[in-house]
Amino acid sequence: MTWAEMAPHDVLMQLYRAALDAADPLQVIPPLLPPPPLGRTVVVGVGKAAAAMAQAVEAHWQGPVSGVVVVPEGATRPLRNIRVLTGSHPVPDASSVRGGDALLQAVSGLHSDDLVIALVSGGGSALCAKPADGLTLEDKQSITKALLLRGASISEINTVRRHLSAIKGGRLAAAAYPARVVTLLISDIPGDEPTLIASGPTLPDASTCADALAVLQRYGITHLPAVLESLQAGRWESVKPGDARLAANTHAVVASAWDGMQAASRKAASLGLACHILSDAMEGEARDLAKAHAAIALSVAQHDVPFKAPCVLISGGEATVTVRGKGRGGRNTEFALAMALALKDQKGVQRILALSAGTDGLDGKADAAGAWINDQTLALGAQRGLSALQCLDGNDSASFLDAAGTLVHTGPTFTNINDFRAVLIL
Incomplete structure (x- = not known):
């Protein structure tokens, strides 16, 4: 089976699972x-x-x-x-x-x-x-x-x-x-x-x-x-x-994270999908990293620069979160929600999906490994009466993404090679 025959969300999950298997x-x-x-x-x-x-x-x-x-x-x-x-x-x-x-x-x-x-x-x-x-x-x-x-x-x-x-x-x-x-x-x-x-x-x-x-x-x-x-x-x-x-x-x-990303890249190749590794050591505020990933994904979707779509971008490393509120979330759910907001109303957003998850199966207070997002995520959460921006500002990203139905649940994975992020541009 090729990636084009799969649900886009399943493509992201297969890459994540390949990274886990490598560790x-x-x-x-x-x-x-x-x-x-x-x-x-x-x-x-x-x-x-x-x-x-x-x-x-x-x-x-x-x-x-x-x-x-x-x-x-x-x-x-x-x-x-x-x-x-x-x-x-x-x-x-x-x-x-x-x-x-x-x-x-x-x-x-x-x-x-x-x-x-x-x-x-x-x-x-x-x-x-x-x-x-x-x-x-x-x-x-x-x-x-x-x-x-x-x-x-x-x-x-x-x-x-x-x-x-x-x-x-x-x-x-x-x-x-x-x-x-x-x-x-x-x-x-x-x-x-x-x-x-x-x-x-x-x-x-x-x-x-x-x-x-x-x-x-x-x-x-x-x-x-x-x-x-x-x-x-x-x-x-x-x-x-x-x-x-x-x-x-x-x-x-x-x-290490590099081993996991190489395994994910090989999995992408086996599905017939071009894969580009951005870095295995990306650090900084989760919402800032999300904006950077969103900018690259939009450039690919709109201009085929620096990579030609369809393709997947993967990165590793450990984001940080400055806690301002008392909500439910972690660095991966915060990344995911911040990226959804950065992509909102942008040309080509309907062609972009992203996943961010901890390889240990746990993400702060999220009660999940992380989450995935697409162009419908913000609307689905809003239908449940939640504001994406308010949830992000209150460190309550997991509550919003739970309402949207996009949390990733694995339970403990019995390994830990940091966070795994994948951005699919169709």
């Missing part, structure tokens, strides 16, 4: 498992994909294995010998602290002939938490909430997290020394910098307390002077590159 832990983990050690094998994992990654290890590991992984509610998987704990996301709570303690306990007392397999994926920063000495959980919660509400990027947030933690920024690997640590990562970070994924619990960190302090000052987060003073004094430095405790360790990114 399936059961497929990407086994080829990169290390040889068994002379001693014990301990698995530690954190993130939205950690349980599925551990499931892949158990299915293919030769010999005994033990350990613990920490995942969000709904992302558990049945495991035989590896414990599964749940933590809180995106703001840590007491369950996150219990998860952090369990990970540290799992790697304590190991020897040089033991092996730690660390399974790290997005979401891990909040799921496991152990405040640095002199810091409280309430302090960390307050700072995380403030950064999220102000629209800080994930790299900025994780730079702060690495310096307020007793487990992140390489500290988990240091606790495992002298055991060797092999870290396998599924990246949800634009640019795929390994130390940023889940705030790098097993990797050395080149950033400094001064960098973390600069982020807090940039966003005007000054309500905890003791935290600012400790950062200024360098009291919570992370484990740095060149640290002898991490010298024998290795790491590999096993799946």
